[in-house]
Amino acid sequence: MKRISFFILAALLAAPLAGCGGGEETSEGRFAPPRRPAPQKQAQPEAPAEEEERKLLLETGEKLRNPFQSHLVVMREQQVDEEVRGPLECCELTAFTVRAIISAGEGSSALVLAPDGKRYIVKRGDVMGVKGGRVIRVDAEGITVREYKTDVDGKVVSTKDVVLKVPEKKTGGKKGGR
Numbered sequence: 001m002k003r004i005s006f007f008i009l010a011a012l013l014a015a016p017l018a019g020c021g022g023g024e025e026t027s028e029g030r031f032a033p034p035r036r037p038a039p040q041k042q043a044q045p046e047a048p049a050e051e052e053e054r055k056l057l058l059e060t061g062e063k064l065r066n067p068f069q070s071h072l073v074v075m076r077e078q079q080v081d082e083e084v085r086g087p088l089e090c091c092e093l094t095a096f097t098v099r100a101i102i103s104a105g106e107g108s109s110a111l112v113l114a115p116d117g118k119r120y121i122v123k124r125g126d127v128m129g130v131k132g133g134r135v136i137r138v139d140a141e142g143i144t145v146r147e148y149k150t151d152v153d154g155k156v157v158s159t160k161d162v163v164l165k166v167p168e169k170k171t172g173g174k175k176g177g178r
Contacts, residue, residue, distance in 0.1 A: 086127060091115050093129040098142050098164045108138040112164075133162065142166050 088096075091114070099119070100111040109123040122128065122143065126135045133147035142165035149158045 087114065087118070088112070088120055088122065088126065088128045089130060089132070091130065093133060093145055093147075093162045093164065096128065096164060098166045101138065101140055101142070101166055103140060110138050110143045112143075129162075136161070 095115040097113040098110050099113050102109045102111070102121075107123070109121050112120050112122050112128075114120060122135055122138075124135055124138055127133070128135060128145050129147060131147040131149075133145040135143055136146045137144040142163055145162045145164065147160045147162060148156050149160070151157050
């Protein structure tokens with residue numbers, strides 16, 4: 001038992017001494033501490049590389065994403081930029097069909113069938129079509145939608161009125177009479 005504890009004690013004492021080796025023996029017989037290499041300067045990023053990256057960013061126009069910013073915040077900003085379009089702004093005006101007119105003086109409205117088969121009630125002032133047309137008149141014949149053409153500054157260059165009429169009812173004669 002004494003022998004085992006002696007070996008364990010010797011191993012424990014030898015381990016720290018073995019780790020601090022690397023010293024050199026001097027002429028006097030002593031060990032000198034190991035020489036440490038001179039500290040090297042940390043490599044700094046090259047300024048030309050950063051300038052090239054900035055130039056590339058300016059040329060491509062792409063904005064680098066902030067990795068610490070919430071994805072939800074980024075998506076919310078993009079949604080604000082996009083214009084919200086209604087169901088009547090999906091297609092050209094010629095794709096819509098006026099099915100009926102509801103006359104009530106100034107408050108007249110029309111039942112419009114969209115290309116997807118859904119029916120909508122439109123009144124004066126509603127937006128229709130991909131060009132941002134507005135319903136300017138609802139009468140017994142149909143509806144009139146005015147489309148505006150603008151320039152880059154947002155000024156109205158020209159307007160175009162599109163009339164969507166109610167289809168006439170087919171009056172067929174009686175078949176096979178006597």
